[in-house]
Amino acid sequence: MARRIARKSEKFKDFLHRVEGIDPSAEGSELFILDQESRELDEIAHGFRHSSLKTQLQQDSHLELYRSWAKVALCPSEADDIDKVCFPSPSPSTDGDPFKRLASHLRRFLVYALRKCVPRSNQDDCISYRVLVHYRRSMSFWVVRKYRERGIEPPSSSWIQGKMTEIMRLLQKHVQIRSHRATQLNRSRVGTWELMMMMDFDLRETPCIELTECHHLAWVIGRVAAVRPGSLAMAKHQGNRHLPYLVWGDLDIQRTDIEGMFYVKMTIRNLKTNSVDPEQEVDNKTLVLSLHSPKGPLTFELSAPHRILTIALRRGVLSGINTIDELFRGQEKNIIIKDEFKDKPVLLKGAPRGMSVKENEPMPSGALTDYLKLRGTKTGLTESITFYSIRRNTAQHLLSKVGADTTRAIMAHDPDSIVMEKYYTVDRTMLPDLTSLAIDDAAGGDANNRPLDGSLAFSRLNKEQMRRVSPMLNVLFRELREIDDEYPHDGDSKAQRNRDRVLRRAALQSVMKDLADEQRRRITIDESNMMARDLQSLGGEFNRRVLDQAKQYTTIGPDESTDEGDRALSTVGIDLECEFPEDEDVSIEEDAEDQFQDQIDRGEEVDAYPDELSDATVDIGNDLSKMDYATAARAAMEVWLAVGTEESQFGTKQKQGSMVICPLCRDDDTVDAETKAKLWVPSKLPRHMDGDFHSGLKKFIRRAQNTAREEGLRGPRCEICVAIAPSSITIPWHSSIKTLLAHVKSSTATKLVPGEAKIDEWWADREDKAQLCAAHDQVKRDLGWYDADFRGSLKHKAKSRAETDDYRNKRLATLSPAYSFANYTQLERPIPIGGGLQLGSTPGWINNRPGIVLGPIPGSGESSTTSMEESAVSKALKAAGDKVTFTPVDQLQPPSLPERYRPYVTMGHIPTNSSIEEKLSERKGKGKGN
Template identity: 30%
Template sequence: MAATFPRRRTLFEEINHISSAADNEYVLDLMKELNDLNDEAVGFRWAAVSTQIDQDRVLFNYEAFLLFIKQITEGQSEAEKSAVMFPADFKLLFLRIRLFILYAAPRMRGRARGTPCTYQSLTKIRSGLSFHANRSYRLRDIEAPRAALLYNNITEVLRFAVHKFNIPLYGDLNSTHVGLPEISQMIDLDMQQTRCFIVAEMHHLAWCMGRTCAVRPGSLGHNPKDKTSIQAGRFLMVVKTNSQDAEQASKAAKPSRPIKCRVMSPNITDNLVFSVPHRLLIIALRRGAIAGIETLDDLLNGDRLNIQWKPSFLDQPILLGSTPRGLDVSQKPASAASLTEYLRERGRHMGYERTITFYSIRRRIATDLTELVGPDHARRILGHSAQSKTLEHFYVDDAPITDISAMALGEVVDKKMMAQTRRLHDLSTTALGATEVRAIYGGVLNEAVAAFIEADTNAPELGSHTEWKNYRRRVSKIVFASLLRVRSEELQEGMTREEAVARVGNSKSGLMRAALDQCATAPAEDTMDVEPPAMLADGGFERDFVESPHEPDIEVLASEGVITRLTDEPGDTIDHDQHEIPYNVCVRAFMQLLLQFPEATPQLSHGGSLPMSVLPLAITARPRHNNELVCRECMEDEDIDTEHRTRTWKCMAHLQRHRNSDFHSLRNKFLRRLQAEHGPGSDPWSCPFCVALQHKRAADYPSAAMVLRHVKKSSVHVWGEEHEKLKTEAGYSDKWKQNTNCGAKASVRYDRKKRAEGFADRMAVLESYGILYSEDAELEVSRPTSYEHVLAGGPPQHIDAANVEGVTSIQEVLMNIDMGGVDDFLRDCLHDDPSPPNLPDALLQAMGLEPA
């Protein structure tokens, strides 16, 4: 029997249901629930998360300012602070807000380093204070000032601050554009320099998605504010990510719908490097996320209409983040900020004259779409509303695509010439290159940083190690950006048109061109060209072999009657520009290249192996770990097992700790060699020196430790000179327990540190009494110091304090030390009275004093 569902009741019927079927207890529970919801709704903030953060930041700074001018005291409750920050006296409210703005306006800084604050940033103070003022009065049930009155008072002081402190209205907007040539350059460079290709391919896919779909970084990466990220189940990506206000949506003529884009494969083989579907499938194959498909051959040779994801991968993010230093991929989604930071670093390594962001890709595709399909269609693809002018104000760059001279003079606009002129000024054409950028690092950058720090009056003179480290890091970034800018200006000043044209040609994708060249020039495997097996001694063959029919080596052309002899000479090299390569061959080559790139030599089905040396920029698969942090001594020691020999250390500190241990001491090397010769099943143990000499006193030992004891205790009187000679050749000595690289174990370093601290304490005690010791060797001739009447080095001189002005006798020096921190020797020598110290007679005589 089919299940029946009741009709959904209207709101009026629900209300009647309360009065007809509800008892008093139900009504009380309902009212309690509604009252709780009402209390929760009081003070609800419906603005976007980013807006709330800006509002709270303004409130925090306003509270700190009032605390600084003693209007608020520490320890007050939130209600008391609200009464001071937003008092019932509106004149006092306006005065405090105006003073805060006048203090903050000249001291605020822009988002970029070294830029001033703008009027656009100051307006956030107005919006934040207006919101919190109205909210505070409403929560305290106090009549709030009229919105227009509060707005005008804040605007008045803002306008005055702009005029008084010369505050600009807008900042220097980042208008950089990143197109296909720049993406191609950065992909090739990243494949050369990346420490983990699996991490790099995530960002390459994000760049191609940003170019193909014109998405924001927040549409691809994880956003901590709204907890979203692109997942495998969302193959049709939602482009519009900006949240829409509920009130604006209710007043709109039609609701805003999400924009979806269907991503197709490129039609041109040279554009396969930017293919989103192929890169996405490679990532899916690497993770094993496709149902029923495990290898690339299964994918390319299959006849399925649709490719299905495994259900367990539908909720997993496509773009994953990386572990620290980018050594491996993590299981957490990549953040939107990491996508921009990764792209910015690759642009800096490429030597672009300006800083690029992920929005640089979006600005370039917005300009290209506007030129191709018009601003209205481009606005829809970008996810902007029809009435918005954001596309024209912040995205489209009209200058490179508009020949205003031809239009003004009535000439025909040559779009091809405009495109060529634009390419001459792209970032890919004016880039310094990775080689030039690497030349800036090292001595050039270090000298510039040292000169900057020496001339900087704001350098922390007495800062801690952490403060100096952070200060040098900031200085290094500033100096590097300056050097990069100077080199870029020199390059553009001396660049000729021929060099620019050559740079335009070199900026095309070298990776795909190399793969096509390999596929075109490598001959296909001939299954008939098989060497016959070798004949055995009894007349048979190594395996079953069927002799093929004999083929003549001449061919008669019936049309011309000419006999031609067939030779084994190879023909001319195939030129892929004249002979078109099949599309499926290029796809297989490209996907195999990406799938097997982490290996040393990827294998291509069509043309055999593809050596990495044929790729541009000498692309090689770099190790996933930092600088191959392996111990060379372990790799060269044959007696160490494979696990320890090939171990990769996490960081340099861990490797140094291993090298400072006694793992590579001569004693442990002898012990490992002894264990390797002993074998796992042989028993008992024996001394290798006694065995080699066939000593008459040779004996068996129950363990390796007993063999070491025998080697240590043996002497020349009992075991002979030959036995001692073999011991010495094996490395035995009094120090054979120490490591060979002159390091020290952690326990030894700890003891040295404690002894050094004790020595420093004793030196501090003696220094408090005027007894100073130098760490340098004694000088033959004394030299003056920065202290009056004080000489460094030379023969000892007795100074009479009574005859020298400004010198205090040691008898008059008060002891200013803590007796609790003094060792036993000095505690016996010192006491707390101001009389001369009770020091030994020899020490008093060396100081020029009479013994007591």
């Protein structure tokens, strides 16, 4: 459609004068088309639900529950028109209430809901009063709607709410339900210290810098401007909004008078993500924020403009700017964004496991909290944090700096709203020094005097505590599983996995609480002061790298220090799907003399403590402060752009897991373009290449599917039949891959089998049928159908089965001690027992894996000794010495099994010593040396 130059010239009044006198029923006329459209929309508008999508989903869910309850409690047998049962027609009543039955149904339904609905908090026995309010609101809507659909005048909304409120207030007094759920709201706050600590950790361990820099940018914008996650990323229930996330067109980037310092004007178009009401959006359409570069070089990690420009350079967003030199040396005031990027999201969605990003797909708003929460756990934060923790801390900070009115405007709250005071700044009463204010002490009373001890970074777990987390979690999880009455021991694997997640989450919360309490009990004043100095110094690893990079531009030379600071945490993640990983590295560090022995032998001077004793050790903060601003800014952006490369110390996981393309997929004509371009982690690629994806069978299947897709067939066709059949014959297609494989597998050199009953046997009436069968079998042989590894590598399959069996045995061993194997010492060498047989490992093969001992050999006690000569087995076992213990037969006890396993285990008879002799005699009689 051509672009409109000006607004419409014809007004509504002019249009009515122009069409006056025209018959609206005249087909093809402009008036007829408009009249038909108005009638259709009028019909559709009847009963149109204009509430938000979230409200509609809740209403639908409550109606479905009400219908299901009515089928059970009101009419189990008749369910033809369930709405008439749920919303009965009015009937005469002695008390003059025609909707008495309806009121009874709704009240009884609320009692059922109170007793059987699962509360969100595990500390509550039933749902809260607020949840009942939601049920009342939904049922009030459906009562009015359902009666009007049937042409019946519904009861008034006040009558409905009054009847349901009566039972709700009675339940509150009778059952003593809570007004709100018992769980305390998350009041955690994440500030500068926590963000910089998590950024340093994340840069070291990230496998994908493109995804990491998106999250870091969101953290910085949240810390600076207190924005909601739904204003930056794609929130749920957006309705029909246009671009409901931050796009490049929302950013206006400008240069300043100082080289390397930039200014960004950011427009937030999505302020209240839970409302799509156009009448409400008029009050609060957009919010324009100013993002400035930091004045000093110590906090470049919190510079939103530099992070935005770094992402723009990496993606090629800027017009005429492709390098940092072009960005810094340019003289144009405005930095232009390419037109093709203006509607593309700034924050991109991550691929599974965070190994890459999905181009042009916006990041979900929930991913911001999930990513932040996981990084907080990995860095040792003891409280659960969300993206709103950043917004809450920023609101508290802005309130003390610019006042309540400006803070409320920045947070996009209405001027007369008290949401900020109710949910975001509830801790403001803790800030003033009330004692100093009361006694008029001039040295105190500062409202901004928040103690640093209140920072989550200050109370994080140390390295030793983090090492103990996983073992403690695994032990506690197993104990909880054994005593859990709701664990589905006899259920399917899906039900067990779901319950395992619940138990692991409970174990995680309990362990983190215990460790946090231990940290508070044991921390000393000296440790507290030291941690405070470390946080205030801002001497993070990122600033170390910025200093090293900046020195290259000032000809100072690279820093030779190898001290990277005290890395407080390991990279252990929290995955509720599997066992918590435990640190098994118990290697002992070498002695200092051994570490420097080569230098001592060469007569060189040994510098054992370069960082502590060298005069070249510098104060990072002072050196960065003395740097030219442009040099420091350039260095910071160079560090970000180099993450994951060989030159960078950041992104170790990205370098170790550099994504590669499968060479077999690249050379396979049957593989589609998307699969060929798929990037693999090097550690995972061998398993893919050795698997059955590139086997001859899978290639045969893909060729059949590709051919059917290209030729527009309804099913796959046998390529072998196509190759051997005359050109005049049309080869029929099969209904599925299964029947095609059955046809090829069952066909031999003497016969052809159709594979399914309805397929046309094109070879049946031909005179050269024998030759066709032979040719079919020959082509089948050439394609590798008779090869041993046609369906996949046998070695790989054996390895996979062994891994599966090993994993299954480990799982069984954790269920009960009855499945655990004995920990006896393995025999050092095989012991001959006669008849060419040996007890133990194969001769000449050293088996380092622990052997499986099924139990003590029965019949070795004195009570079971026979008059026969000592057997060869007894001699061999006696030669083993104390490595094997014996138990008399009469003292042997069956293994103790849990009650739930006993129906599945059958205990056999206990063999005697004589039965073992008989078996050995039979083997001797068959011939020696076998």
